[in-house]
Amino acid sequence: MNAPVNTNASVNANATSNPKADVLIIGAGIAGLQASLDLADQNRQVILVERNPSIGGRMINLSKVYPTLDCASCITTPRMASASHHPNINALTYSEVKNVEKHGTGFRVTVVKKPRYIDEDKCIGCKRCEEACPVFVKDEFEHNFGAKKAISIPFTNAIPQLPVLDINNCTLCGACANACPTDCINYTQQPVETVYEVGAILVSTGYQLTPANAKPQYGGDKFTNVLTALQGERLLAPHGPFGRVLRPSDGKIPDNIAFIQCAGSRDQSIGLPYCSRVCCMYAIKQAMLLSGSLPTADITIYYMDIRAFGKGYEQFYQNAKAMGIHFVKAKVARIKETEDKNLMLRIERQEDQSQPEEVQHDMVVLSLGLKPDWNPEAINLNVHTEYDGFVKSPKAPLQPNITTMEGIFAAGAATGPKDIVDTIGEACAGAMEIENHLRRMEWRLS
Amino acid sequence: MIENNCENNGENNGDSNNISKNNISKNNCDDNSDSTNIRVGVYVCHCGGNISDVICVKKVAEGLANYPNVAISKEYVFMCSDAGQKLIIEDITSGKINRVVVAACSPALHELTFRKALQRAGLNPFLYEHVNIREQASWVHKKEPEAATQKAILLTRAGIEKIRRQEGLENIRVGANKHAIVIGGGPAGMRSAISLADRGLQVSLVESGNKLGGRLLEIDTVYPTNEKAEDILETLKTDIRARKNIGVYLNNEIANISGFVGNFQATLKNGETIAAGAVVMATGNKSYEPFEGEFGYRTQDNVVTMPEFHGILCNIRNNTSTNKDFIHNGKHIQSIAFIHCVGSRQQAETHQPQADGKLNEYCSRICCSTTLQAVNEVKKHFPNVKVFDVYRDIRTYARFTEDGLYEKASKNGTLFFRYTEEQLPTVQGKNITVKDVLTWNEEVTFEAELIVLATGIVPNNITNIVEKLKLPIGADRFLSEAHPKLRPVEVANTGVYLAGTCQAPMDLVESCVGAAAASSKAAIVLGKDHIELDPYVAFVKPEKCDGCQKCLPECSYVGAIFMNKDGKAEVNPALCKGCGACVAVCPQRALDLKGWSLEQIEAMVDAIAEA
Structure with missing residues (x-):
């Protein structure tokens, strides 16, 4: 009875009545939101395409954000609201980019609405x-x-x-x-395809976590009380699934929690040689939040190097140490589950006595790394990636937003792991590059 | 008791006990011919659990439902979310309310968010009051939920008292000078100038040195690409030369600068003046200067800083006849040690404070990669030289540095020692002693003929500009952004933008990103026909002013208040920052502040004190 209502259903790629915009942004996480707002504030018409049913990306999924400990929602929701209300931004949620082709000085982009x-x-x-x-x-x-x-x-x-x-x-x-x-x-209801004509494209497709079973010896996919970092975020979120911190297997309040750093990064053996940049800081943040909700709990972070390099981050790390969070430089070899669902970690300390030892914890969070969430090569964009899978920045030192394809730009975690502060900066820079590109091309919406 | 002389709002049965009656009736009659027209909507936010875990938000909302002029009082989980804003908008458009109070987080976070929501609903955005019951109640009184709830009620009452005396305001509009001053000719300044010029803006690029390039001039190649610094610099210079709308001022400095967004006036050292609409701070950084004797610096001739080492390396490599050997000061160098975190990550227990009494607590972000790049250069060109790397944490976070630099150094024979902040390494002649975490905390002593200190970075001295423009400085002495995520390249003073390392340590890529972001923000502001400024400025009631001039010396902003030809004080709203210093000293109460009037503040105090 309810036929799919869509006026664009009959639009085909050769028709001249394709909807037009200045810029199409792929991915409505914090990078895409920031760039779309900056461009829209300069009177550019922006199409913001998001694969998920809501805009907001990974950030809206987080608990609080370092180093200010603002709640993630408090920073993200206003951006989401501004973008969705902006007269110059058309947000297409639950939609995917299927094809891109060069068209004049701009592009023709096919978007599928699921x-x-x-x-x-x-x-x-x-x-x-x-x-x-x-x-x-x-x-x-x-x-x-x-x-x-x-x-x-x-x-x-x-x-x-x-x-x-x-x-x-x-x-x-x-x-x-x-x-x-x-x-x-x-x-x-059926998927609906629409072709848009745009002057430039921004790839802000973000990241996904490395799989929980990338290192099977940690049992990330087997042991109920071994959590991924994003599960850790939800556990601590103001609106988390349980409304408080408890361990998933039995609802017990954990009091001896471990974080395992580089559980998906800096590891040639799993094909991820690079540093994921954010894991040290998010683990420290989660440890601090845990220690806030469970003041008597023992919290240990097993690490290789603590990389607190951003503005105010080192001070944040030192505060965590002062709060009594244990930092142990050690490599975790494997995890076994005990009968009562506790976790036995075999570790080798790289300080003091360098002998393997077994340590028991009742909950473990794996500080997983960041991988690209989308491969632009899949749709023949001519946007190349590097061996790490992230978008290549051929003009990296001076103009890291520029990709191998003229008119297509990238920002945020699409060009490599990045925290929120660095992502927002790069998104603002991307908006600059796009605006200047459109001017150079003398692009006009007609 | 219900019939207070608040002219009896039909929709509310106010509890008159807590209102200072005279004020209300009088003010409301002054500002609004009929106070029954004032219908305040009060919205109490849970802020996830940030507020509601401590404060009983329901009690706050219920406790204010019957307050005079309150038409609606609600609570909601995230007022700043789209759904929360929608609540307000619907209540406005359906005519239920015409004033809004949201009790939530700090106004620094979301006052603007809600003002925009009012605007969308067709209400003057200044008929909005943001009450902070998070930082000022739930966070600071975690252990006293009842008292915190009471306090939240009182603070919100004060907000209601304020907004019922509030009239709609209009932003002050000023013209914008389509010209930007970029201060500092390093890579960030150059990138900014190019980006701004491409927007059609006139740019003045002011550099104190005799050439452009900043700290790029000190180095040979940049990590991780190993591109020649001079090639990168040449690209930037070519781009600058190709743009007619960039004026470059070398050997010059800002002698004086004043003004406000859209209208800055700068005087250069050479006497030239520039009128500009925006200022981009690209004042950069310098290498940390170790104190005498710090790891043997300046007390031993075999101890150098990283920039000095770059110079040595360049000299050797440029001398093609002898460049097979590492010769320094006439000596064949067989071993080099690098010590990390010199001037960075300092702690009270182990480090000597700086001249200003502060410690450099921050991580300088670039030194690990810079050091490893130097390590690899030495190993590549002088494979027989022994290299020692003495570090705390290796922070090769940037793309291609973990695998490109650290991995390489781990394989080329470099020996790593790890120290902690509890015990710093010591230097005695050639001998370096490290309590090495990697070998069971043993004290290890080894010899190095040359010792390189991986010095961190500190901001350049820009006191003059900071004082003239009243820029905010953080505890780390770098310029402070307004908010690291919401306004990362802006400062509280609009019209001034931060590009690169004046804000925090950054590598070249990050500086260029910062520069592009700063110029984008500047271009957005200057691209509009008018710039809108906050309307919270002082104004004079001429009939009350007796010309005593007591206000003049109180004003911190040049030209913001002056005596006009009638002998009365007058305010230039574009220059006034609304600090209220003049209002406080006026014996005639002839001065007042828009949106923060004396009457409003008195009523707010009464609302809290009379409870």
């Missing part, structure tokens, strides 16, 4: 469908701690406030359609 299985124009975000749905699925936003409904708004402060129906797990029981006051559920 079906949410609701009529977005009619939905009022009332969540009645979510309440009515009888099917529970894993909650990805909580990194599988906890469950959500098969039709749900992805998280509390998501933008837009539109639910997505998980068609793979939906039983088509019709409960949501019955509950919906605006009759907007559409079980047969």
Whole structure:
């Protein structure tokens, strides 16, 4: 009954009526948001494409951010709100870039809008469908701690406030359609392709964590009480899955927690030789937050080098030491799970007595590294990557935003691991490069 | 008791006990012909759990629901989120409220966010008051939830009292001079100048030295690409020469600078004056200068700093007849030791404070990679020279430095020793003694003929500009940004932007990123027809001013207040920063501050004190 409503459905690539914009930004994390706001403030028309159902990227998923310990939401949500309200920004969520081709001085970009299985124009975000749905699925936003409904708004402060129906797990029981006051559920909705013509492109596709099982000897995918760094973030988030800090296996309050640094970086054996830049600082931050919620807990960080290099970071590290967080220079060889789900770490200290020893902890957080989240080579952009998989910056020292393809720029973790401060700086710089490029090309929206 | 003379807001049954009645009726009658028209919406934010873990936000919202002129009082989990802002907008557009108070975090974070929301709802954005119940209540009274809740109520009452006496304000609009001054001709300054020039802005690039290049002039190659510094410099210079709208001033300095966003006036040392709309600070850094005797510096001739070592290396390599051997001061050098963290990561227990009594607590960010690059250069050209690297943590974080520099040094025979802040290495002649963490904390002594101190970086001395422009300086002596994530290259004073290492230690890539970001922000501001300034400025009620001139010496901003031809004080709103110093001294109460009037402040104090 509810046919997919989409006026763009019939637009084909050769038609001259393709929607136009000055810039198309791939990825609406903090880098994409910052760059789109800076460009939009200069009267550029921006299309912001986001693969996930909400803008906000990884940052909105974090607890608090170092070194100021501001809550991540407090810094991200206003940017998200500004971008979604800006008259010059058109945010396309739950959409992916399928193809890019050169067109005049600019590009033709094909964007596929994935079906949410609701009529977005009619939905009022009332969540009645979510309440009515009888099917529970894993909650990805909580990194599988906890469950959500098969039709749900992805998280509390998501933008837009539109639910997505998980068609793979939906039983088509019709409960949501019955509950919906605006009759907007559409079980047969199809993807919709739209071609946009733009003058420049920014790749701000960010990062993903290295897999929890990259080092199988740590049991990241087997042991319930071995957490990934992002699970650690959710555990500490004001709106985390449990509302407080407890260990997943039995709900016990942990009191002897370990962080394992370089669990996915600086390791030739897993093909990740580089430093991921953020893990030392996020581990220290999580340790500080843990020590705030669990003042009597013992917290140990096993590390190789502490890389607190940013503004105010070294002081942050020294504060953590003063708070009583143990820093042990040691390599962790493997982890075994005990009967009561505690974790036995075999470590070799690189200081004092250099003998292997076994140490027990009741919860472990793996400080996983950062990998690129998207390979631009997949869609023939002519944007090349380096051996580390991140976008190549051929003019690196002076203009790191420039890629191997003229008119396509990159910013943030797309060009290598980067913390939020450095990412925002690079996004502002990217906006500068794009504006100057458009001027050089004498690009005009006609 | 309900019938206070607050002209009886029909929608509210106010509790009159806590209001200073006379003030309210009078003021409201002055500003608004009818105070019943004032309908305040109060929104109390949980801030995740930042506030609600301590403060009972429900109690705060309920406790204020019946306060005079309050039409709506709600609580919500994240007021700053889109959904939170929507609550406010809906209440405004449906006509329920026409003043807004949000009790949440610090106004530094989100006052602007909410003002914009009011604007979107069609309400004057200055009919908004932001009450800080996080930093000022929940965070500081963690252990006293009841008292913190009470305090939150009182602070919010004060906010309500203020906003009910508030009239809509308009931003002050000034014209913008389409010209930027870039101070400092290093790579950040040069990159800024190029980017700004490409925006069609006129740029004056002021450099105190006799050539452009800054610290790039000191080095041979840059890490991790090993590109020649002089080639990079040549690229920058070519770009500058190709742009007619960049004026380069060498051997020159800012003698005087004043003004505000859109309208700065600078006088150079040579007497020339420049009028500009924005100032980009690219004043850079210098190498840390060790004190006499620090690791043998200046008491032993075999101890040099990293920049001095770069000079030595350059000299040797340029002398093609003898460049097979590492010869320094006529001696064949067989062994070199590098000591990291000299002048960085200092701690009270082990380090001697600097001349100003401070420690350089920060990490200088670049020295690990710089050192390892030097180590690898030595090993490449003089493979027989023994190299020792004495470090605390190796911080090769930048792209291609872990695998490109550290990995290489670990394989080319360089010996690493690791010390901790508890015991610094000592230098006696050629002997270096390290309590080495890597060999079971044993004390190891070895000989090195040349000892290189990997000196950190400190900001250049720019006291003159800092004082003239009243720029904020952090505890680390670098310039302070307004917020590391929200406004990373801006300072509190609008119109001044931070490019590169004047803000913090950075490598070349990071400096260039900072420079592009700073010039982007400057160009956005100067690209508009008008610049909008905050309306919180002093104003004079001429009928009350008796011309006593007591206000004049109190003002810190040149030209902001002056005597006009009628003998009365007058304020230049573009120059006034709204500090209120003049208001405080005026015996006639002829001066007042827009948005922070004496009456508002008195009512706020009463709201707190009378409770």
